[in-house]
Amino acid sequence: MLSEQLKGNIHFLKSVNSWEEAITESAAPLLDDGSITPEYVEDMIENVHKNGPYIVIVPGIAMPHAKNEGGVVKTGISLLKLEEAVPFPENKKVNLLFTLAAEDTSGHLDLISDLSSLLIEDEVREKLEQANSEEEILDLLQTVE
């Protein structure tokens, strides 16, 4: 499930200038395929401004998302991997961004469940840190799904 959804939505960058840019970059594939509107990207950034960097779910890994107020057309997820980590507020460094767009509060739970399996095992997470191509990441995902 997660691997299917992420296919074609993974990209790599050396560095970005700000966490806002990181969110914008990581959401780009979803924006391109019409899953979300530019407002959703703004909402995700606004969410951090308003509620703090709670979307940094594990050290180094963020899951940008926001409430769907009309900005999500279709449930989807994308991944941005940064070579150089970018600081979020409270100086939380992040180099992996799983950007989540959820149409409602339940349709994406399979995705979340797979994501949780991916992150729950330290070993798998380390491999994820080292992966530097889309195939490697997708292969890794298939082992946990």
Added chain:
Amino acid sequence: MIQMASPAKETTDSNVVDINRPSARARVQAFGGFLTNMVLPNIGAFIAWGLLTALFIPTGWIPNEELAQIVGPAIKFLLPLLLAITGGRMVGGQRGAVMGAIGAIGLIVGSDIPMFLGAMVIGPLGGLIIKKFDRLVENRIPAGFEMIVNNFSLGILGFLLMIVSFFFIGPVIESANNFVTTAIEALVATGLLPLLSLINEPAKVLFLNNVIDQGIYYPLGMQAAAETGKSIYFTVASNPGPGLGLLLAFTFFGKKTARRTAPGAIIIHFFGGIHELYFPYVLMKPLTIIGMIAGGATGIGVFSLFDAGLVAGPSPGSIFAYLGLTPKGSFIGIIAGVLAAAAVTFLITSLILKMEKNKDEEEDELSDSIEKSKAMKQQGKQVVNSSKKDENIDKVSFACDAGAGSSALGATTFRKKLQKRGIDGIEVKHYRIEDAPQDSNIIVVHKDLYDRAKHAHQDKEIITIENYISDPNLDELLDRLENR
């Protein structure tokens, strides 16, 4: 760190007491957010009503007697009920929503003017009443009687609320009307007409505009117009300039939905003349009334400077109605007055909106660091507390802002960990903070959201985490659940 939500009476450490109460900032934010959340979801209904009104009332674009019948009931019933329902739901869930609506209908029928502000009070109040009641009888209802108790408690309390609000509101409205009338008469007597805005603008937002326009200004205006052919009194409360300025400020500096809907509201307000469209924006950010008053006063000042006036009462107060009723020689004054009012309101409102934004950010950073140092002091105390708890836990709720993303991840992961340890009989689900059910034993939130969670669930145990996958506090909770 485990933060108990019960007031820490037994301790003398003031820091601990502080952290157990939502900070003043959190309260102010929560209140501002509360008003916004009550109004915003309903803006669509205001727009629908505004379009209908601008088009079909007798002075509208395509007058239609039949369709115009909807106008009155919609503003009197539909809009206030929606606000009351939203407000009730925010406090007391679906039962609160029903209770809010029941209370609001008492107000609505008991008064002659649209009960917006009243609905915004009675809605949450209804929600609060039913929530308190439910908590009082929780676990005391004999099995099998839940349904009947639930329905009849809501029914009976609602019945009482309906009657109380019906009898309460009449006298309140009457005294508000009397106050406004006397105040305006006194201000007119001073001859300083711009001061009228002090009363006009708040009264408009509270829907007393017909009282003041048709009760005071139009009669005064007609007297003057009979003698000189025009009167400034027709303009004092109907100037569409301040509303335009306010909505423009929201268009540029507002947040989210407020920003996106403001441009549409401008068209209906300024060109359609339906001033009600801007009221919700003032209601959700009450400070902006300052900009409205200043803009209104500026308008009146400019009108009197140019000795401008209208030949009759503009209804609806659209720019077109204004220009249509402007006598020869007053055009420059009228246009200048409308534009000046818009400019002044725009500037002040923008400032208010921007200030609010910046203040939020700065205070967040500041309070974060304070929070952290307090949390550290707190930690030692809590360990002692946590061992004394009633370990009868069967429901753990993960909560976040939207109830879809991080809370879902946390809940899923936690379920997996429970399974792994072979712990069962515990329901783990994810919610929006305010929607986490009352029978949760423990609520888990990110530490950044603690204040909000605390505010919504005063008497619940709240566990804060920073890591949704493996947080020491979650491990501790797992241990507790295992040994329960």
